Amino acid sequence: MPIADEYDVVVCGGGAAGCTAAIQAARAGARTALIEKNGILGGTTVVASVNFPGLFHTRSGRQVIQGIGWEFIAETAARGGAKLPDFSIPYPPKHHPRHQIWVNKFIYSKVIDDLCLAAGVHLRFHEMPANIHEDSEGLYVTVAGKTGLETIKARKIIDATGDANAAGLMGYAMERSEYRQPGTLIYRMGGYDPKDVDKRVLERLYAEAFASGRIAATDHSHPEAGDPPLWRELRTGGGNANHLIGIEGDSSRTKTEADLKGRAVLMNVYRLLRKVPGCENLEIDYAANESGIRDTNRIIGEERITGEAYTGGYIYPDAMCYSYYPIDIHRHDGNDIDIRPLADGIVATIPYGALIPKGSKHALVAGRCISGDDEAHSAYRVQATCMATGQVTGAAAAIASKNRIAVGDVDLHELRETLGRHNAIVPGLVSKGIMEGEK
Known part of the structure; x- marks a missing residue:
């Protein structure tokens, strides 16, 4: 050539x-x-x-x-x-x-x-x-x-x-x-006010989704003491919140898998939160183009x-x-x-x-x-x-x-x-x- x-x-x-x-x-x-x-x-x-x-x-x-x-x-x-x-x-x-x-x-x-x-x-x-x-x-x-x-x-x-x-x-x-350390897909949510969200309903709906396998503990950050899972995400609007475990990312094929998994994880969170009273109009305002790879x-x-x-x-x-x-x-x-x-x-x-x-x-x-x-x-x-x-x-x-x-x-x-x-x-x-x- x-x-x-x-x-x-x-x-x-x-x-x-x-x-x-x-x-x-x-x-x-x-x-x-x-x-x-x-x-x-x-x-x-x-x-x-x-x-x-x-x-x-x-x-x-x-x-x-x-x-x-x-x-x-x-x-x-x-x-x-x-x-x-x-x-x-x-x-x-x-x-x-x-x-x-x-x-x-x-x-x-x-x-x-x-x-x-x-x-x-x-x-x-x-x-x-x-x-x-x-x-x-x-x-x-x-x-x-x-x-x-x-x-x-x-x-x-x-x-x-x-x-x-x-x-x-x-x-x-x-x-x-x-x-390998897990990756993360960074995102931002809007369209709701945290003070309108019922924590008890959030906790119940999360428990049901977790038991059925529709959401995983790694799809969100650790909840703070006394708060239900995903409350921290609602309070902060999302951010650097999930862990994409079991991914690689060093090749085109494995990076494809990581990016697909990142968006699937975020969709799990979105679907669950939209069912919570006060989050009916929740939107994903922004999601990064790529899942971040650490390792x-x-x-x-x-x-x-x-x-x-x-x-x-x-x-x-x-x-x-x-x-x-x-x-x-x-x-x-x-x-x-x-x-x-x-x-x-x-x-x-x-x-x-x-x-x-x-x-x-x-x-x-x-x-x-x-x-x-x-x-x-x-x-x-x-x-x-x-x-x-x-x-x-x-x-x-x-x-x-x-x-x-x-x-x-x-x-x-x-x-x-x-x-x-x-x-x-x-x-x-x-x-x-x-x-x-x-x-």
Whole structure:
């Protein structure tokens, strides 16, 4: 197949990790293409409606993730699409959502459009990698688009698909959790007033539906003490409320199954609530385009992040960014969540080696499919950390492409300096006589 175009860096996936990676690579001087299966940037934040990126700050308010990902947030806020919380107000353990940042999905995605275009990123929407071939001349990426197949050439590739799809096409080794964390379909309800709802009737109708198998305990969140199931959803209007257990999501087939299940679960809830007095006019005002997937594949990298190192705040010798989200394991067989915040004063680090598939010369991975165990993955999979790892891979790929070297041979000092010039917060980067990360 003839070569349709040539790039220094090709990024697969236009979510939190891929957008930061592409912008960073382009700003560092690399001719960069960004391949995205949808027609909009932002990934899970936009298409799965997980539009509350975090965490960029510690509980006490110290910012530990900045750079390009923070540009997305700051510019969205400047355009009226987000309101930043007061990060100086500490929150109690397990109350980290207080430092999440709710963004308007349209404005957020338009901000990323503008930053990509300003950086010179070549946006390739409605495409997915179908085959990746590597030889001494470089990488040949065949993409499937609306008009068929097309091959582009690249010196380096960044897998930011979330499921390590590109790394899988290249044959790199993967690992998976024994049990996958469930997914969630986010939604919003309206057309009713909670004060008009009879809780006793709700409880009776729910019990009947549960006994007949028309609704499951995982179709909704845990009820609060003294409240019937689904009351919390009525009070809040829905949101991040269900657990789609037994799904995968790393292939087109299994992602289809996950999306179908998400809508079926929401229909169960809708049908039940419409029978409750006070909810006769209840409507589903909004449902995300896709079910959010938490857990599929992870690469086996040159290094592997462990839960022990993450929660202990271990500073890897090749640490390139921070992560602060708590351990956040959604149980595979129910709607329980194991949340374990980091201890006061602890901030986790992400090593460069965890972004390199073992044995890779031309491929890097960013986002939730980097190398780590189940515990660490449950924390670093969130958007802010994905942005930070994306910026690291964008800088590293640009350096490796320019110098015609393997990604594992990138000089770590040069990589840290490059990230620092682009406003990233980098462990080990000396600035004004202070080692970043020290109090």
